[in-house]
Amino acid sequence: MTQQQINGQSTQQDLLVDVRNLKMYFPVRSGAIFQRKIADIKAVDDVSFTIRRGETLGLVGESGCGKTTTGRCILQLYRPTAGNVLFEGQELTRMKTSEVRRFRRNMQLIFQDPYSSLDPRQNCASIVGEPLVIHKMVKSKGEYRDRVAELLSVVGLNPSMGYRFPHEFSGGQRQRIGVARALAVNPRLIVCDEPVSALDVSIQAQVINLLEELQEQFNLTYLFIAHDLSVVRHISDRIAVMYLGHIMEISDRTELYENPLHPYTKALLSAVPIPDPVIEAQRERIILTGDVPSPLRPPSGCVFHTRCPIAIEECKGGVPPLRDMGNGHQVACIRV
Amino acid sequence: MPPLLDVKNLATYFYTPEGVVKAVDGVSYDLEEGETLGLVGESGCGKSVSALSVMGLIPWPPGRVVSGEILFQGEDLRKYDTQEMRKIRGKEISMVFQEPMTSLNPVLTIGRQLTETMELHLKLSKAAAAARAVEMLQKVGIPDAERRLTQYPHQFSGGMRQRVMIAMALSCDPKLLIADEPTTALDVTIQAQVLEVMQGLCREFGTALIIITHNLGVVARYADRVNVMYAGRIIERSSAREVYGNPHHPYTLGLLHSVPRLDEPRRTKLDPIEGQPPDLATLTGACAFLPRCRYAVEKCAEYPPLVSVGENHVAACWEWPKLGTKAMTKA
Numbered sequence: 331m332t333q334q335q336i337n338g339q340s341t342q343q344d345l346l347v348d349v350r351n352l353k354m355y356f357p358v359r360s361g362a363i364f365q366r367k368i369a370d371i372k373a374v375d376d377v378s379f380t381i382r383r384g385e386t387l388g389l390v391g392e393s394g395c396g397k398t399t400t401g402r403c404i405l406q407l408y409r410p411t412a413g414n415v416l417f418e419g420q421e422l423t424r425m426k427t428s429e430v431r432r433f434r435r436n437m438q439l440i441f442q443d444p445y446s447s448l449d450p451r452q453n454c455a456s457i458v459g460e461p462l463v464i465h466k467m468v469k470s471k472g473e474y475r476d477r478v479a480e481l482l483s484v485v486g487l488n489p490s491m492g493y494r495f496p497h498e499f500s501g502g503q504r505q506r507i508g509v510a511r512a513l514a515v516n517p518r519l520i521v522c523d524e525p526v527s528a529l530d531v532s533i534q535a536q537v538i539n540l541l542e543e544l545q546e547q548f549n550l551t552y553l554f555i556a557h558d559l560s561v562v563r564h565i566s567d568r569i570a571v572m573y574l575g576h577i578m579e580i581s582d583r584t585e586l587y588e589n590p591l592h593p594y595t596k597a598l599l600s601a602v603p604i605p606d607p608v609i610e611a612q613r614e615r616i617i618l619t620g621d622v623p624s625p626l627r628p629p630s631g632c633v634f635h636t637r638c639p640i641a642i643e644e645c646k647g648g649v650p651p652l653r654d655m656g657n658g659h660q661v662a663c664i665r666v
Numbered sequence: 667m668p669p670l671l672d673v674k675n676l677a678t679y680f681y682t683p684e685g686v687v688k689a690v691d692g693v694s695y696d697l698e699e700g701e702t703l704g705l706v707g708e709s710g711c712g713k714s715v716s717a718l719s720v721m722g723l724i725p726w727p728p729g730r731v732v733s734g735e736i737l738f739q740g741e742d743l744r745k746y747d748t749q750e751m752r753k754i755r756g757k758e759i760s761m762v763f764q765e766p767m768t769s770l771n772p773v774l775t776i777g778r779q780l781t782e783t784m785e786l787h788l789k790l791s792k793a794a795a796a797a798r799a800v801e802m803l804q805k806v807g808i809p810d811a812e813r814r815l816t817q818y819p820h821q822f823s824g825g826m827r828q829r830v831m832i833a834m835a836l837s838c839d840p841k842l843l844i845a846d847e848p849t850t851a852l853d854v855t856i857q858a859q860v861l862e863v864m865q866g867l868c869r870e871f872g873t874a875l876i877i878i879t880h881n882l883g884v885v886a887r888y889a890d891r892v893n894v895m896y897a898g899r900i901i902e903r904s905s906a907r908e909v910y911g912n913p914h915h916p917y918t919l920g921l922l923h924s925v926p927r928l929d930e931p932r933r934t935k936l937d938p939i940e941g942q943p944p945d946l947a948t949l950t951g952a953c954a955f956l957p958r959c960r961y962a963v964e965k966c967a968e969y970p971p972l973v974s975v976g977e978n979h980v981a982a983c984w985e986w987p988k989l990g991t992k993a994m995t996k997a
């Protein structure tokens with residue numbers, strides 16, 4: 331990606347989502363009655379990236395770094411504090427709520443927890459079919475039934491299971507129900523928020539394969555949020571690494587794993603244990619010290635400087651901008 | 667010398683309205699002093715129940731250890747009464763759980779909780795216990811230990827709480843530490859910190875360690891030997907190198923093929939294990955892996971015994987000669 335492309339000038343055609351300087355601050359209030367705002371949680375703090383049509387952009391980082399918030403801001407489930415979200419060139423942040431609701435059939439969300447994200451009182455068919463009714467996408471009962479059956483079989487569930495309730499399904503099957511529901515409205519973008527994190531490894535692989543097949547079949551674009559770097563590398567075309575509300579590095583998948591530039595990315599990669607004792611015995615490990623600071627009081631300058639093994643005095647100064655190192659590999663570190 | 671822990675034919679069942687859940691059904695393993703043993707398998711396969719059985723912590727009703735021996739330093743813990751078990755727990759065998767908040771008392775300071783254990787088991791004076799509490803917190807890498815002792819659990823982050831649990835578990839110098847998914851709730855960078863601290867201290871104190879996890883990478887990094895569990899039984903055991911490099915059970919092989927690996931070129935497609943684990947209340951006499959197995963033959967209708975498949979390597983599969991190194995390279 332060239333600088334020009336990042337600015338979204340020459341490649342409008344293949345840009346699906348363009349996020350610019352996105353900020354999402356959550357106010358912290360005190361006092362029972364007057365609820366004075368005493369501080370802001372800077373959940374997402376000036377984040378810019380693009381998602382191209384048909385690609386999977388992976389978003390990784392440790393819990394609390396702002397991944398879910400970023401995803402929800404794109405879908406306008408949170409209205410951002412500042413910044414722009416362009417979907418096929420349309421600005422979403424200034425849309426009225428009613429307009430956003432209609433627009434949302436273009437963008438769907440798959441949740442992490444297949445247990446709490448499905449309404450326990452609704453049967454499987456009505457969970458999957460509900461968006462069809464909300465967005466008036468079917469004209470008759472018969473069409474509704476056919477479409478629900480089709481959606482269930484597309485995600486590998488037997489349509490006869492439609493009468494069952496969520497508790498009668500395993501975790502992997504529930505996640506398939508969530509996927510079928512997201513697909514119902516023929517969205518172009520699906521934000522997958524840790525869709526396999528709660529599943530066992532053998533089931534994880536089933537769901538990942540399903541998501542990949544569906545992407546091909548329906549020309550889907552994914553924002554794939556996860557904290558497991560092995561999974562993210564498998565499924566993503568490009569990857570953005572987040573830390574404490576900021577993007578530290580964005581790059582092509584292969585480049586990120588073969589040539590990580592940011593010290594945080596390096597530490598993350600080295601912390602992932604590899605299922606092979608022979609390799610583990612020889613591996614060099616970077617063990618970061620300390621905890622992730624609170625987003626209420628983020629460190630000055632580079633937010634990673636308090637844990638960074640190569641930090642210098644200057645790192646406490648200004649927030650390092652994302653710089654392009656060639657081939658669309660961007661990194662936010664003054665020491666690279 | 668007998669092994670430190672020698673579990674023989676352990677079976678623990680839960681008597682529920684849905685039927686008898688055979689959570690652990692004929693599990694045998696042993697552990698040498700100072701050794702690190704990994705226990706891996708997917709959720710619900712009986713890992714926690716097998717550990718709680720050793721600790722004498724199975725809640726009745728609905729659960730009960732129904733058979734087997736749990737020999738610790740040659741003595742069968744199943745013969746111990748509640749009083750005697752209380753003296754073993756925390757002193758000789760300690761346990762660290764996935765969610766430290768469930769084992770910490772929210773209204774007592776960390777210092778109080780640490781010293782209580784030591785006063786009880788080590789008969790230390792208040793002052794001596796306090797001094798050792800500071801030392802333990804320093805050992806697990808909690809900065810500013812003296813001040814931290816006066817704080818409450820909620821004032822600690824997830825990773826710091828797990829360090830406190832490790833300090834507490836090791837404070838009475840036990841012979842064995844059982845860590846049940848100790849870092850599953852933590853982020854990778856914190857997970858790495860906590861595991862390094864735990865293994866470092868176990869080495870320093872000569873404590874044997876059982877790491878229970880579903881994370882194949884964690885076991886590969888830390889365990890000397892590995893037990894793989896499926897549906898309440900151990901289905902493969904060997905050195906970590908053998909289990910990962912030369913698996914002889916289709917389930918172990920399937921697990922290894924399911925996970926994407928950072929150190930290898932990206933595969934275009936993952937190779938999952940189809941289907942899902944069985945319901946432990948409705949197991950038949952067949953191999954529990956049969957419905958998901960690619961190697962199944964007619965004989966698999968009968969449960970395969972754990973047999974030797976190589977030097978210090980056992981597996982419970984009729985078709986084991988078809989697996990091994992060749993199967994790994996073929997896939």
Ligand SMILES: Nc1ncnc2c1ncn2[C@@H]1O[C@H](COP(=O)(O)OP(=O)(O)O)[C@@H](O)[C@H]1O
Pocket residue numbers: 356371372373391392393394395396397398399400625
């Ligand atoms: N609705 C909310 N109100 C207040 N704070 C929130 C809200 N949602 C998220 N946060 C805070 O914002 C930060 C980022 O959260 P989140 O986006 O959920 O992170 P991630 O998905 O990376 O784990 C966290 O500190 C979290 O506590």
Ligand SMILES: Nc1ncnc2c1ncn2[C@@H]1O[C@H](COP(=O)(O)OP(=O)(O)O)[C@@H](O)[C@H]1O
Pocket residue numbers: 680682687688689707708709710711712713714715716725728729946
């Ligand atoms: N208190 C209980 N009552 C009924 N069944 C239980 C109880 N505790 C555990 N089980 C069952 O025992 C089996 C093994 O559980 P567990 O040892 O916790 O699995 P793991 O730790 O491997 O995830 C599961 O099927 C679980 O449902």
Ligand code: SF4
Pocket residue numbers: 915916917953954955956957959960961962963966970982983984985986
């Ligand atoms: S005994 Fe049969 S069914 Fe069981 S794992 Fe071996 S081949 Fe598969």
Ligand SMILES: [Mg+2]
Pocket residue numbers: 394397398399
């Ligand atoms: Mg999240």
Ligand SMILES: [Mg+2]
Pocket residue numbers: 713714715846847
């Ligand atoms: Mg468990």
